[in-house]
Amino acid sequence: DAMVIQNPRYQVTQFGKPVTLSCSQTLNHNVMYWYQQKSSQAPKLLFHYYDKDFNNEADTPDNFQSRRPNTSFCFLDIRSPGLGDAAMYLCATSRARTGNQPQHFGDGTRLSIL
Amino acid sequence: AQSVTQLGSHVSVSEGALVLLRCNYSSSVPPYLFWYVQYPNQGLQLLLKYTTGATLVKGINGFEAEFKKSETSFHLTKPSAHMSDAAEYFCAVSDRGNSGGYQKVTFGTGTKLQVIP
Numbered sequence: 222d223a224m225v226i227q228n229p230r231y232q233v234t235q236f237g238k239p240v241t242l243s244c245s246q247t248l249n250h251n252v253m254y255w256y257q258q259k260s261s262q263a264p265k266l267l268f269h270y271y272d273k274d275f276n277n278e279a280d281t282p283d284n285f286q287s288r289r290p291n292t293s294f295c296f297l298d299i300r301s302p303g304l305g306d307a308a309m310y311l312c313a314t315s316r317a318r319t320g321n322q323p324q325h326f327g328d329g330t331r332l333s334i335l
Numbered sequence: 336a337q338s339v340t341q342l343g344s345h346v347s348v349s350e351g352a353l354v355l356l357r358c359n360y361s362s363s364v365p366p367y368l369f370w371y372v373q374y375p376n377q378g379l380q381l382l383l384k385y386t387t388g389a390t391l392v393k394g395i396n397g398f399e400a401e402f403k404k405s406e407t408s409f410h411l412t413k414p415s416a417h418m419s420d421a422a423e424y425f426c427a428v429s430d431r432g433n434s435g436g437y438q439k440v441t442f443g444t445g446t447k448l449q450v451i452p
Binding site: 225227246261262263264266271276311313318319320321323324325326327328329332 | 344367369371376377378379380382384386423425427429431434436437438439440442443444445447
């Protein structure tokens with residue numbers, strides 16, 4: 222089955238220690254998204270890639286970066302994690318950026334900060 | 336910008352009872368509308384979507400939703416709740432923008448459904 226895979230499912234890091242989360246997709250979709258979701262809240266969009274074009278949300282902290290080396294993979298880098306960055310991070314894809322396209326989500330990476 | 340309101344952060348129903356989860360959007364121009372379900376420690380899964388055409392949309396797992404322009408609503412229903420329906424449900428909206436342009440998806444704050452045996 223075509224899918225969106227996130228690794229690892231659980232990640233523990235230390236305060237201030239850089240961490241990278243990964244996402245891969247076999248759907249061959251043009252668009253990849255990263256969301257942050259805190260407990261009992263809606264997913265919050267951090268940024269998205271349309272092909273190689275990077276689009277940052279205005280309120281995404283500079284501490285968060287992303288890379289998309291090819292169509293299949295996308296990475297989320299958190300340069301200096303703070304306690305407030307503990308959350309579930311969701312990767313999603315869609316065929317296009319138009320509003321009628323549903324998004325396909327991975328199962329997320331739950332990040333804990335010690 | 337679009338906004339979406341989900342009334343009731345928690346809904347409890349008995350097994351076999353009707354499920355009704357409410358969603359209202361803000362735009363005067365009908366948006367694209369989606370319902371997603373999230374099980375614990377998993378990502379979101381598309382239940383159904385309304386883009387055009389028939390206003391009653393059927394989705395997976397026996398859920399359906401009806402787009403009502405006059406009420407700016409897209410409520411989710413299921414005639415008979417199963418224990419496996421216990422999850423969090425998110426309504427989402429997106430503008431009908433220019434062809435090929437980017438329209439951001441706005442998610443509601445979610446409704447947790449509890450099914451009581």
